[in-house]
Amino acid sequence: MGFFTPANEKVAADIASRYPRRRSAMIPLLHLAQEQEGWVTGPAMEQIAELTGTTPVEVLGTGSFYEMFKFHPVGRYLVNVCTNISCQLLGAEDLLEHVESSLGVRAGSTTDDGLFTIEEVECVAACTEAPCFTVNYRYFHRATPVLFDEVVADLRAGESPLARGGAADDGPMPEHGTLARNRQRIPVRSRAGVVPPEDVNDPPAWMPTEAAADG
Amino acid sequence: MAEPTLPDGYIAHAPGFIANAGPKLITGRFAHEDSFTLERFLATGGYQGLRTALGRAPAEVHAEVREATLLGRGGAGFPAGVKWGFCPEGVWPRYLVVNGDESEPGTYKDRLLMERDPHQLIEGMLIACYAVGLSQAFLYVRGEMALAQERLATALDEAYAAGYVGAEICGSNFSVDVVLHWGAGAYIVGEETALIESLEGNRGMPRLKPPYFPAAIGLYGQPTIVNNVETLANLGWILANGADAYKGHGSEASPGTRLFAVSGHVRRPGIYEVEHGVTTFRELFYGDNFCRGIRDGHELKTFIPGGASAPWFFEEHLDLPLEGQVVSEAGSMLGSGAIVVMDETTDTVKACLRLVQFFARESCGKCSPCREGTGWQEQILQRILDGHGRPSDLDLLLDIGDNISPGPYPVAAFADQGLDAVPFPPRQTTICPLGPSAVAPIVSTIRRFRHEFETRITRRDPITVAVSVEGVAS
Known part of the structure; x- marks a missing residue:
């Protein structure tokens, strides 16, 4: 029983897949929760904890450091x-x-x-x-x-x-919680891939291995 | 309602930027209304720097950037090419983190660069990744900058589709993903180790030093290069035109151009691309090509040369060039290129309080001298402003400052008072410079405008009231 809508669950999984460690998705997922509900609810924090491999209290502890996250309803x-x-x-x-x-x-x-x-x-x-x-x-x-x-x-x-x-920005006014009105999509085919520190010990393909060490 | 009059040279689709005479290395595309599209970017020389870089060995690209002496534009002014060289050899993978968390009061340039020319930043990121062997790049944009996030997301989608980002860039063996990440409102995250903490999904609190540079131990404990948006925005130009051409602008110690946001009481506030290290403050404030003087009928009282953290400057500093080293020797810093000009109507006690309030609010709470000290300073300043100040308050303010940043504090060349300037950065009892930053406005204003504080304090002398008591109290 998740908090995120099925569509947002996919978005959340996609966001988390971009980082070598899923905890890095913490702030983006809090924003996603706020975008869905207008503020960060208890069930949202529970699901974010699952998605980031943390506990709900860690999610609250992190989120409450940042001013943009609201833990109670705010105006439209x-x-x-x-x-x-x-x-x-x-x-x-x-x-x-x-x-x-x-x-x-x-x-x-x-x-x-x-x-x-x-x-x-x-x-x-x-x-x-x-x-x-x-x-x-x-x-x-x-x-x-x-x-x-x-x-x-x-x-x-x-x-x-x-x-x-006067800010050269027009179009519809988004609801509270929505920041960018679009979202970065990294097409699977053109992904270079996530580089987890645990699995990689060699220089990337374009770096000469021995020579030019003074780089 | 009458339309507000916009200054001469103002471009409505790049608000704040002033299209004046002079070289435009990183703002050249702003003249085009569609400056943020891939189409316009490619039509105006975009990704040429990246192509040039890919035609050379990574070490050569790094050498070119080092040769250009590209100074970091985030605040510390450290040469980017040297910083890149701090990655320990043989430790992989390495990461790139872009600091787009612009929030130093007075600073408005990175937002403009991200909103109006996102591809230029992406190109710079790719060049950095190629040169230093950075395997994944994270673009950390300030949470509040919704339009910048929007434009960057679109630009990245375009760049992926066109093969400029992702796997096998431009058909080479260079592959790197650029992940758009965003913050959620915390000034301290602009400090590079706090930025990394935040990117790891934690509270954005600075890490204990050493190591001083995340290039040694950074994101996920790996070598990490953290660069400012404006710094990276220069790379495309440098690679496409060469370090020599870059050094043809600006001064020897500070080559190239630099963005300065001049705000406050000037006739033509705006973001100016200025020859780095050559132009003087006087020229910038009074020159016809720049701000055209203090607003009508007023004169300069003081100015902040490099963001809220910088000690203030005065009339006698007007002839200094916009050169990091020179400004530092005079006791302040160019910081993030944020210049705030105040005329004689400014209440400096109030201005000082507002800045201290900022640091008190934004203190992350990790180090006691800053967490407690900035709050005390705010309370004391507030009571002075409210008319409840005590004669001992000024010394108390300075004493608290001394506990955060042990003296002698870099005061802006108070030679007239027998005080020598001390170069930045100040000594500090805290992990990061946020606490000491709160001391800057206090020391600057008390040293120079002590009478403004004293007037407020003495105005509230206790009033003697004669009371006569008649009869017997029951």
């Missing part, structure tokens, strides 16, 4: 407002204040309708485009209160606000 849209130095210098605190007052909840909380969760976050690497915020990890550059209101209005109306972001 996760609004992350950066207040670090470059954004702070250009008014991020006022922006956060506006976000909080317009949605009626403080950073760290979710609106009653379950639509929005606000977080005050650290630098998200858009410093020249400050201040900025992200919604479900999609960027909105050079943000103003007006821009934020427009984004909220779009989302409430069921439309994608991405084109407003």
